[in-house]
Amino acid sequence: MIDLRLLREDPDRVRASQRARGEDVALVDSLLSADERRRSSGVRFDELRSEQKSLGKLIPKATPDERAELLKKAEQLKTDVKTAEAEQNEADEETKRLLLQLGNLVHPDVPVGGEEDFVVLETHGTIRDFAAEGFEPKDHLELGEALGAIDVERGAKVSGSRFYYLTGVGALLELALVNAAIAQATEAGFTPMLTPALVRPRAMEGTGFLGQAAENVYHLEKDDYYLVGTSEVPLAAYHMDEILDADKLPMRYAGFSPCFRREAGTYGKDTRGIFRVHQFDKVEMFSYVAPEDAENEHRRLLEWEKQWLSGLELPFQVIDVASGDLGASASRKFDCEAWIPTQGKYRELTSASNCDGFQARRLSVRMRDGKKVQPLATLNGTLCAVPRTIVAILENHQLADGSVRVPELLRPYLGGREVLEPISK
Known part of the structure; x- marks a missing residue:
């Protein structure tokens, strides 16, 4: 597979390679989109997990009245974390699936064309x-x-x-x-x-x-x-x-x-x-x-x-x-x-x-x-x-x-x- 950083930094090069191979150019944009979802869902998951850990430290120190509200919030966070993790895993799998479909980048000196264009x-x-x-x-x-x-x-x-x-x-x-x-x-x-x-x-x-x-x-x-x-x-x-x-x-x-x-x-x-x-x-x-x-x-x-x-x-x-x-x-x-x-x-x-x-x-x-x-x-x-x-x-x-x-x-x-x-x- 190619380096995802290269895809993000120079998607036009990857599109040109796909075009030269006679392969689906739209795959590049689908992969970019999946990679963006993967990264953003990862950030969202990390933020929620951090909030969940911080909340967990507050609960033992809270008053009885505060504890009830914090526990309610913790329960919601637990659901949100599971949802974010599922979204992250789904985006990660989609990124890997699309990345495996992408061919290697064609060397710039390779003649462009089909079987007879060597x-x-x-x-x-x-x-x-x-x-x-x-x-x-x-x-x-x-x-x-x-x-x-x-x-x-x-x-x-x-x-x-x-x-x-x-x-x-x-x-x-x-x-x-x-x-x-x-x-x-x-x-x-x-x-x-x-x-x-x-x-x-x-x-x-x-x-x-x-x-x-x-x-x-x-x-x-x-x-x-x-x-x-x-x-x-x-x-x-x-x-x-x-x-x-x-x-x-x-x-x-x-x-x-x-x-x-x-x-x-x-x-x-x-x-x-x-x-x-x-x-x-x-x-x-x-x-x-x-x-x-x-x-x-x-x-x-x-x-x-x-x-x-x-x-x-x-x-x-x-x-x-x-x-x-x-x-x-x-x-x-x-x-x-x-x-x-x-x-x-x-x-x-x-x-x-x-x-x-x-x-x-x-x-x-x-x-x-x-x-x-x-x-x-x-x-x-x-x-x-x-x-x-x-x-x-x-x-x-x-x-x-x-x-x-x-x-x-x-x-x-x-x-x-x-x-x-x-x-x-």
């Missing part, structure tokens, strides 16, 4: 000219089936659409990617973590995934648990209700977990293969930093992602995501999009988001710098979303005979194997 910041690598090489590229599913690496038919039989099996070299390729990603993150100073896939409501709400993203979250109603769509959720909640020492920051974690997404609203989109699925594994970077270091850490996360994709020898571009395409918790987000030959376009593989103090306030994660205690900043960055990375590797490194060249980075994790060959061979 700005390309950088382009890396060379897109292969398959025509010049004399063959038509196959898509990842055709390649994966020939390699004995992907089985979507049995995935659908067992679990339904958008599920799959990784088999043989496909399973080995996932393990190689995960191990290589964790190795890079560990070398960069991240602590590797295996995180829970089920979390309580507060963890999911605290990270901002029960607002606009709620439709894509799986909820186990009987037990009131949520399946995470990213290990960002348990990593953000790891230090929930804690105060961290400023001299121990930054604290960086690399979480590996299964991820579950309903993919609501994507009917008919990316239905072939394993690009858009309901369950996948991912390595996620997560940082706790001092607020003043958040923007620098955001750039660091992006550099680690670029290092990773360059190591996989993939052509990719970096984009500054437009305001209307930001998640509720992010003030700014950079995506790395890899070239997918059979689609003829770049598609998202990794992302890096700066959440400033938004998640920290909701989860009560603070830092102590001397005597000062304040919310810190959290950031997250995908290092390797496994299925999409496999898609990009198979399509970009395929050879004319249907085999796939293994990037040098992954060879030590695949027993030195340089080529993945079709099982028919």
